[in-house]
Amino acid sequence: MTTPQSPGQWPDPTYQPPTPGWPPQGSEPPAPPAAPAYPPYQAPPPASAPGYPTPAYGQPAPYVVATRPTNGMALAAMIVALAGLVTCIAFPVGAVLGHVALKQVRQTGEQGEGYAKTGIIVGWIGTALAIVGCGLYVALVGTVLRNLPNVTSSTSY
Numbered sequence: 001m002t003t004p005q006s007p008g009q010w011p012d013p014t015y016q017p018p019t020p021g022w023p024p025q026g027s028e029p030p031a032p033p034a035a036p037a038y039p040p041y042q043a044p045p046p047a048s049a050p051g052y053p054t055p056a057y058g059q060p061a062p063y064v065v066a067t068r069p070t071n072g073m074a075l076a077a078m079i080v081a082l083a084g085l086v087t088c089i090a091f092p093v094g095a096v097l098g099h100v101a102l103k104q105v106r107q108t109g110e111q112g113e114g115y116a117k118t119g120i121i122v123g124w125i126g127t128a129l130a131i132v133g134c135g136l137y138v139a140l141v142g143t144v145l146r147n148l149p150n151v152t153s154s155t156s157y
Helices: 072-087 091-108 113-146
Strands: none
Touching: 072 091, 072 113, 091 113
């Protein structure tokens, strides 16, 4: 028997011809092992929401993210300072609330540092602009009153 080779290739040096008489004549090749039987697929139950019982043993636990609470005074500082855009009186209140809230946030580790800083920045800039605006208004009224002609009333009763 000769070594099988493909056209245009060298013969395979590791080729060994089959042993004569194997497999025995008339015997069937062994059947492959049967595949294991798996249970049918079942979709997992939905994860439980907060306040509901944890799933039974073997079920995945719900994914819970621990968050720090937000400081209420920091949120109030931002809201009051932004309300100063309408009222002009609330600017300094928002700034002071922001300073107090920023101190609390740093001591307690709560969230809300950005809210507190927004209250401080908007509050003090708004306060400065409101003071400048009031000064300009007083100067404008004073200029107008100085430039009015002297009017005397000549009505008699």
